[in-house]
Amino acid sequence: MAEWRRTHNCGELRQEHAGQTVVLNGWANSYRAYPDQVFVDLRDRYGLTQIVLESDRAEMFAVAQEIRDEWVLSVRGKVRERLPNKHNPKLATGDIEVLAEELIVLNRCPTPPFEVMSIPLETGFGDPELAGEDLRLQYRYLDLRRPSLQRTVALRHRLNKVIRDYLDQERFLEVETPLLGRSTPEGARDYLVPSRVWQDEKTGKPFWYALPQSPQLYKQLLMVAGYDRYFQIARCLRDEDLRADRQPEFTQLDLEMSFVEQNDVLTLVERLIAEIFQKCAGATVPLPLPRLPYDKAMLQYGSDKPDLRINGMEIVEVSDWAGSTEFRVFKDVVATGGRVRAINMKGAVTKFTRKQLDDLTPFVQQYGAKGAAWIKVEADKFTSPIEKFIPASAQMELRGRVAAADGDVIVFVADKEGVVCQALGHLRAHYAGHVGAANYAPGNFQLAWVVDFPSFIWDDEEKRWVANHHPFTAPRDEDLAVLESDPAKVKAKAYDLVINGYEAGGGSIRIHSPEVQGRMFAMLGMSPEQARQRFGFLLDALKFGAPPHGGIALGLDRLAMILSGTANIRDVLAFPKNQKARDLMTGAPAPVDAKQLRELGL
């Protein structure tokens, strides 16, 4: 058989190669057939090159006429400059073409279930008439041929490489930790793996491994072991319901450092982040990143991951004002310890119909609020269903409080504080684009650290304090004194990296003192025995000389989403699962043989 292996790829030939004999391999991206000529655009990862096959080679030409989309071809031929006026500026290789002298069909392809690509790579990012996502997931290997997916796969590679290069330079060691571990009670549901070897003697049921929700425990053990700078690009698994930005298995950059305080971690990581944005998106991120206290984020933006691309539209506390109006809903909420807060949507009067204003109520009801009140601020009056409950003096005061000008729309939510935050936070994020308050231009990245998270949150159902982050997160030194007496006031040495409204990562300084760790477990309602049973090995390790340490985990899938400008996490994974955690290509999860189950005692 003739030599068919490529000498060049489909994206690299230029005028300077004219006259050379080359061999190209690739997929037929499209074909255009004439009686005496067939044009084929040959595609690989690197680009498209036009092949011309002519009828003077009768045997070859007969085959060429059969070529259809996605056939795999090898073409030997001579590079030549295209005829005058026949250059194609849409193609990087558009100044040349390859006149085929020999054609080898490496593989035929049936008509694909959907059109892979009819548009040249360089002409646009969006693929027109993209087939349904479930169909594309079923034939993922075809979908992955599309340039936009090839770009994100390449981006993931680059992201990983930038991370490894940077952390290597910073003396970090990449260490792998087990996939098969022990289930721990806190946090998300585990994916479980039965043990064939270890079974309960009485029942014959297997014991279980758990797949890691994160390498959290291991990285702390590595710190105890003296590996003072560790990282891992680690797969994590959580058996919870999915969202557009969540997969059952996902990838974190997990890192941990010894002998550091919070600011050491933030400084090192934000330099890494700036490097990532520079090298993966060509974007310059100014350092240091803003540090935004959690309380301020919740008050102003109603979210612990605010989208800072939104200008203004900040939430204003008006509970005291609301209590002085005649509006019953406001008065009752304030009287029962709730909050009334407002957002001023600048210039929004002309942007909302009456119906759209009334639709604010069902919108906030998604988040548990009873409704949203609104006021149109016009020349010298308020227009609103609740206008009659607001005396003139209160109207004047409100204008000042929310800096209202004519043409603005003020929106209120009155409820328990948590509900108000969530409702107004989502309202702000949802309507910012509508009222033109946001700059969502591609390449606009707004990053910040959110710091000073509460250590504990009160679980109303279980009537106890639960760890906001996890039970190993260190409280701030100055809050240790009130750990037991006023837990609501205790802030943690915990931090989240927030980018464009996404939580891109989070971490904390860990407790390294067994004494403090004991107090923490006690606060969480865990007896020493229970704590020992659940985390005994870690508590033992901490006793054996644990250094002060802390770290962070960055969600690399989300980071890749942000860098590539997609809102769909499946776009940045080679082989994603769908929203019900199914792999539509392989059919997983699937039943297994009875024999396998018997061996496992199931």
Added chain:
RNA sequence: GGGGACGUAGCUCAAUUGGUUAGAGUACCGGACUGUCGAUCCGGUGGUUGCGGGUUCGAGUCCCGUCGUCCUCGCCA
């Protein structure tokens, strides 16, 4: 577990809001064409309107159930 949207030709969509034989683009098949490049032109094949039931003289359209996909609340750090 709850809420919402969607499901029509291989693919992407339409069908005047319950009315005759369900259309278009693309793909595919055949033909025409000496340079195309999202080729063009002519012709053709292709439909259990996701599935099951119901209402009606009549259902792609309305109702109930079910399956699937996406978004979302709960959940998840």
